[in-house]
Amino acid sequence: MNATDLCTLSATELLRCYRSGQASPVEATQAVLARIERLNPQLNAFCWVDAESALAAARASEARWQAGAPCGDLDGVPVSIKDLILTRGWPTRRGSRTIGTEGPWDVDAPATARLREAGAVLLGKTTTPEFGCKGETNSPLTGLTRNPWNLACTPGGSSGGTAAAVAAGLGPLSVGTDGAGSVRIPAAFCGNVGLKPSFGRVPAYPLSPFGSVAHLGPHAMSVADAALMLGVISRPDPRDWTALPHDPRDWRIGLDDGVRGLRIAYSPTLGYAKNVHPEVAAAVDHAVGELQALGAHVEAVDPGFEDPLEISTGLWFLGALTVWSGLTPEQQALADPDFRAEAELGMRLSALQVQQLLLRRGALGSQLRQFMQHWDLIATPAVAVPAFEARPAGHTPMSPQAMLGWTPFSYPFNLSQQPAITVPCGLTRAGLPIGLQLVGPMFGDAVVLRAARAYETAHPVPRPVLAGA
Numbered sequence: 001m002n003a004t005d006l007c008t009l010s011a012t013e014l015l016r017c018y019r020s021g022q023a024s025p026v027e028a029t030q031a032v033l034a035r036i037e038r039l040n041p042q043l044n045a046f047c048w049v050d051a052e053s054a055l056a057a058a059r060a061s062e063a064r065w066q067a068g069a070p071c072g073d074l075d076g077v078p079v080s081i082k083d084l085i086l087t088r089g090w091p092t093r094r095g096s097r098t099i100g101t102e103g104p105w106d107v108d109a110p111a112t113a114r115l116r117e118a119g120a121v122l123l124g125k126t127t128t129p130e131f132g133c134k135g136e137t138n139s140p141l142t143g144l145t146r147n148p149w150n151l152a153c154t155p156g157g158s159s160g161g162t163a164a165a166v167a168a169g170l171g172p173l174s175v176g177t178d179g180a181g182s183v184r185i186p187a188a189f190c191g192n193v194g195l196k197p198s199f200g201r202v203p204a205y206p207l208s209p210f211g212s213v214a215h216l217g218p219h220a221m222s223v224a225d226a227a228l229m230l231g232v233i234s235r236p237d238p239r240d241w242t243a244l245p246h247d248p249r250d251w252r253i254g255l256d257d258g259v260r261g262l263r264i265a266y267s268p269t270l271g272y273a274k275n276v277h278p279e280v281a282a283a284v285d286h287a288v289g290e291l292q293a294l295g296a297h298v299e300a301v302d303p304g305f306e307d308p309l310e311i312s313t314g315l316w317f318l319g320a321l322t323v324w325s326g327l328t329p330e331q332q333a334l335a336d337p338d339f340r341a342e343a344e345l346g347m348r349l350s351a352l353q354v355q356q357l358l359l360r361r362g363a364l365g366s367q368l369r370q371f372m373q374h375w376d377l378i379a380t381p382a383v384a385v386p387a388f389e390a391r392p393a394g395h396t397p398m399s400p401q402a403m404l405g406w407t408p409f410s411y412p413f414n415l416s417q418q419p420a421i422t423v424p425c426g427l428t429r430a431g432l433p434i435g436l437q438l439v440g441p442m443f444g445d446a447v448v449l450r451a452a453r454a455y456e457t458a459h460p461v462p463r464p465v466l467a468g469a
Contacts, residue, residue, distance in 0.1 A: 001017070001022055001023050001027075003027075003030070003031035003034060003035070004031075004469070006023060006027060006028045006031040006032070007031050007032055007035050007169035007170075008169055008463060009028075009172065010172050010220070010221055010222045010224070010225045011074065011077045011172045011173050011220070011225045011228060011229070012222065012224050012225055012228060014028055014076070014077055014172065015074075015075075015076075015077065018065050018070070018075070018076055019065075024058075024062045024065070024076075025058040025059075025061040025062045025065065025075070025076025025077075025121060026055065026058045026059055026062050028058070028076065028077075028078060028121075029054055029055055029057075029058035029076075029078055029121050029123075030055070030058075032078045032123065032169075032170060032171050033049070033051050033054060033055070033123070035168075035169055035170055035469070036049055036123070036124075036165075036170050036171075038469070039148075039168055039170065039466055039469060040170070042146065042151055042466070043145065043146050043148060043151075043164050043165075043168060043170075044127060044142065044143060044144060044145045044146060044161070045126055045127060045145060045155075045160075045161040045162075045164040045165040045168065045170060046080065046123075046124050046125065046126055046127065046161065046165065046170070047083055047093070047095075047124075047125050047126070047127045047141075047142050047161065048083070048090055048091065048124045048125040049123060049124035050089075050090060050122075050123070050124055053089070053122070054078070054121050054122065054123050054124075057120075057121045057122065058076060058078075058121045061075050061076035061119055061121060062076065064119070070119060071117075071118070071119045072117055072118030072119040072120075072232070073118050073119075073228060073231060073232055074115065074118040074119055074120040074173070074228070074229070074232055075118065075119030075120075076119060076120075076121060077119075077120050077121065077172065077173060078120075078121045078123050078171040078172065078173075079115055079120040079121065079122055079123065079171055079172075079173045079174060079175070080122070080123045080124055080125070080126050080161075080162065080165050080166075080170070080171050080173075080174040080175075081111075081112055081115075081122060081124075081125055081126065081174070081175050082125070082126050082128055082159050082161065082162050082174065082175055082176050082177055083095060083125040083126060083127060083128050083161070084128055084131070084132050084158075084177050085109045085111060085112060085175055085177070085216070086105070086107050086108060086109040086112060086205075086206075087105070087108060087109070087112045087122065087125065088105060088106055088107060088108045088112070089105055089106075090105055090124070090125060091103060091105055091125075092105065092125070093141060094128065094130065094131050094132070095127065095128040095129050095130045095131065095132070095139040095141055095142060095158075095336075096130045096131060096139070096141055096334075096335070096336070096339075097140055097141045097334040097335075098327055098331035098332075098334050098335060109204065109205055109206075110202070110203040110204060110205050110233075110237035110239065110240060111175050111202060111203075111204075111216055111233040112175075113237070114232050114233050114235050114237075115175070115232060115233065117235075118232045120173075120232075123170075123171050126159070126161030126162045126164075126165050126174060127139075127142045127145045127160060127161030128157070128158050128159065128160070128161060129157050129158050129160075129336065129338070129339075129393070130335065130336040130338075130339045130393075131209075131320070131323055131339060132157075132158035132159075132177055132179065132182060132210075133158065133320060133336065133338060133339045133342055134157055134158060134338055134403060135156055135157045135158065135180070135181060135182065135185050135403070135404065135406075135407055136154045136156065136157045136160065136390070136391065137154065137155055137156070137157040137158065137159075137160025137161055137164075137186070138154075138157075138390070138391065138392055138393045139336055139393055140334070140335075140336055140393055143392075144390045144391075144392065145157075145160045145161050145164055145390075146164065146390050147164060147189060147190060147387050147390070147432075148164055148167045148168040148190060148464040148466055149167070149190065149191060149387070149431060149432055149433060149464040150387065150430075150431065150432060151390075152389060152390060153189070153387040153388060153389060153390055153432065154189065154387055154388060154389065154390040154391070155167075155186050155189055155190050155387070156185040156186035156187075156188065156189035156190070156383070156387065157182060157185065157186060158177065158179075158182040158186075159174075159176030159177060159178070159182050159183050159186050159194075159219065160186045162174040162175070162176040162186065162219045163176070163186030163187055163189065163190040163192060163194065163219055164186070164190055166190070166192050166219045166220060166221060167190040167191055167192045167221070167463070167464055168464065168466060168469070169463070169469070172220065172221060172225060173218060173219065173220055173225060173229050174218075174219045175216060175217075175218065175219070175233065176194065176216070176217060176218070176219050177208070177214060177215065177216050177217075178194075178196040178214070178215045178216075178217055178410075178414065179208065179210045179213050179214040179215070179316070179319075179414060180213065180312055180316060180404055180407075180410060180411040180414050181383075181404070181407050181409075181410025181411055181414070183195065183196050183215070183217045183219065183422075184196060184382050184383075184410050184420060184421075184422040184435070184437060185382070185383055185407055185410060186219075187219060187382070187422040187435060188382035188383045188422045188424075188433065188434070188435025188437075189383065189386070189387035189432075189433065189435075190387075190433060190464075191424045191427075191433030191435075191461065191462060191463075191464065192219060192220065192221050192424065192461065193218075193219070193220045193221065193222060193223055193225070193226050193421065193422065193423055193424075193452070193456070193461065194217065194218075194219050194226075194421065194422045195217045195218050195226045195230065195419070195420075195421045195422075195445075195448070195449070196215045196217045196413070196414070196419060196420045196421070197215060197216075197217050197230060197234065197419050197445050198215075198244065198417060198418065198419045198442055198443050198444070198445055199212060199213075199215055199242075199244075199417035200240075200242050200243045200244040200417075201215075201230070201234050201243075201244055201247075201419070201445060202215065202216040202217060202230070202233050202234050202243075203234075203235075203236060203237040203239070203240035203243040204216055204240050204242075204243075205237065205239035205240055207240065207242065208319070209319045209322045209323050210315075210316060210319035210320075211315065211319060212242065212417065213312070213315065213316075213411075213414040213415060213417075214414075215414070215417075216233065217230070218230055218233065221461055221463070222456065222461065223255070223421075223423065223449055223452045223453040223456050224252060224255060224453065226421070226449065226452075227251040227252045227255055227449050227453075228251070228252060230251045230445070230449075231249075231250055231251050231252070234246070234247070244443075249446070251445065251446060251449060254446060254450060255449060255450055255453045256450075256453060256454075256457070257450055258294060258295060258450075258454050259291055259294050259295055259296040259450070259451050259454045259455075260294065260295030260296070261295065261296070261297065262295075262296045262297065262376040262377060262447070262451060263296075263297050263299075263374070263375050263376045263377070264288070264291060264292075264296050264297065264298045264299075264375065264376065264377045264378070264379050264451075265299060265301045265302075265303070265371075265374075265375040265377070265378045265379070266288045266298050266299065266300050266301070266378075266379045266380075267300070267301065267302045267303060267378055267379070267380050268281060268284065268285065268300070268380065268381065269302070270302060270303065270305075270307075270380060270408065270409060270412065271302035271303070271304065271305070271306075272306060272307040272408065273307075273381075273384055273408040273409065275384060275385075275406075276381060276384045276385075277384060277385045277386060277428075279386070279428045279429065279434065280381050280383070280384060280385065280386065280428075280434050281381065283425050283426035283428075283434040283436075284379075284380070284381045284425060284434070284436050286425070286426070287379075287425035287426070287436045287455060287459075288379050288436075290455060290458055290459070291379070291451065291454070291455060294454055294455075294458065296451075298379075301375075303367070303368060303371045303378065304367065304371070305364055305367055305368070305412070307408065308360070308361075308364055308411065308412050308415055309400050309401070309404060309405065309408070309411070310357075310400060311357050311360050311361050311364070311415060312404060312411040312412075312414065312415055313345075313400035313403055313404060314349060314353070314354070314357045314400075315354075315357055315358075315361070316342065316403075317342050317343070317345040317346035317349065318346045318349055318354060319346075320339060320342035320343045320345075320346050321342075321343045321346030321347055321349075322346075323339075323343070324339070324340070324343035324346075325343075336393045336394070337393060337394035338393055338394055338398055341397070341398030342398060342403075345398065361415050364412070364415055364416060365415065365416045365417065368412075368416040368418065369416075369441075369442060372418075372440075372441035372442070372444075375441075376440070376441070376444070376447055376451075377438050377439060377440055377447065377448070377451055378438070378439040379436065379437070379438055379439075380409040380437045380439070381409055381434075381435070381436070381437060382409060382410070382422040382434075382435030382436060382437040383406070383407045383409065383410070383435060384406055384407065384408055384409065385406050386428045386430070386432040386433070386434060387432050387433070388406075409437055410437075413439050416442070417442060418439055418440060418441065418442050418444075419439070419440045419442075419443075419444055419445040419448045420437055420438065420439040420440070420448065421437070421438050421448050421449065421452045422435040422436070422437050423435065423436050423438070423452045423455055423456055423461075424436075424459075424461050424462065425455070425459065427462070436455065438451050438452055438455075
């Protein structure tokens with residue numbers, strides 16, 4: 001099997017090859033590292049690559065496979081880690097010039113620790129905007145990250161490096177974070193699968209300064225891979241006191257049960273999104289029709305809440321202020337102008353206003369819990385627009401609308417903490433991916449994966465073609 005083939009295989013397919021002897025972890029890792037060396041200068045998806053430790057891990061994995069004793073569910077699979085997530089031995093700079101490389105870097109976050117225990121080959125860290133502060137991946141530290149489908153376009157954010165890496169074949173799996181859409185936006189823009197599990201499903205440490213909207217989840221090129229990875233990174237860790245009780249299920253079981261009989265509320269605008277790109281609207285409408293043809297019961301219905309943009313951005317700006325307040329004046333001088341602007345907006349909030357935002361969030365969460373008593377899933381576009389131009393930090397004055405107005409379908413479900421997944425459902429005439437979002441009831445991660453898998457089976461995920469690949 002040649003190197004290009006190895007880089008296009010899913011994690012599930014790689015594990016099958018290791019089991020049969022068709023390929024080895026060392027061969028797969030060498031192929032991916034060579035591809036990173038060729039393509040990362042164009043994409044800027046990785047801000048840190050450790051080829052030496054990756055190859056050492058691959059050799060150890062290969063020895064285990066040869067002995068017939070793989071150590072875990074991802075033994076030998078190349079995986080990358082978003083640079084917001086602590087990784088022992090590597091700097092976690094969070095996309096910020098305010099954080100140096102000196103460390104000590106002696107702690108793994110829960111997701112990183114679980115991946116190591118499962119035998120994954122850790123490749124390096126993927127790019128993020130400063131402190132994950134926006135839906136585009138640019139920062140004064142790492143510059144612009146670009147979309148593999150069109151290098152002039154953004155991959156989205158804040159898990160933009162993660163999505164670009166997976167879409168481009170720079171490792172089949174990566175860990176992202178999602179506080180207002182940061183897994184699902186780049187998955188939609190880059191044409192891959194992005195899962196935001198129920199809040200607390202994947203333990204976190206340290207907890208995000210942006211609070212209980214912040215989820216961790218997998219990026220993959222298949223729903224089966226996302227389910228496989230969820231089973232690993234959702235294993236318990238006592239450091240996260242907000243985590244859900246561990247569910248030991250294998251999330252791949254029942255994945256192919258289809259959607260027959262599922263009740264899907266199709267909400268093409270959520271009742272308030274006024275500027276959905278016509279090609280996005282048409283592709284999502286067709287995708288929902290496909291789910292209906294597969295046996296789902298689909299009705300056009302809105303959940304009935306007003307745009308919670310003010311709630312989401314208000315709480316977000318408060319989180320930015322929290323981080324900003326911990327920086328020295330010298331560090332503040334190095335910060336991304338967008339992050340500074342968010343913190344300044346956070347300064348305008350009074351304690352009473354914050355409490356009012358929290359109460360409004362609670363009312364939204366309650367309304368959605370009640371709505372989901374009647375529906376198994378909500379279907380929407382993932383993002384209202386296709387990927388747009390890759391722009392430098394500070395390009396636009398910061399406001400709630402500038403920050404999230406173009407992604408009105410993502411942030412409500414961070415506020416409500418529900419599981420949501422993005423799967424590709426077509427391309428624009430310009431050749432840019434379009435994403436379908438499926439949202440489940442709280443704790444309904446399995447039904448979200450199952451429905452996404454049914455759609456994916458009918459419409460396999462395409463790959464971008466990159467010059468020099």
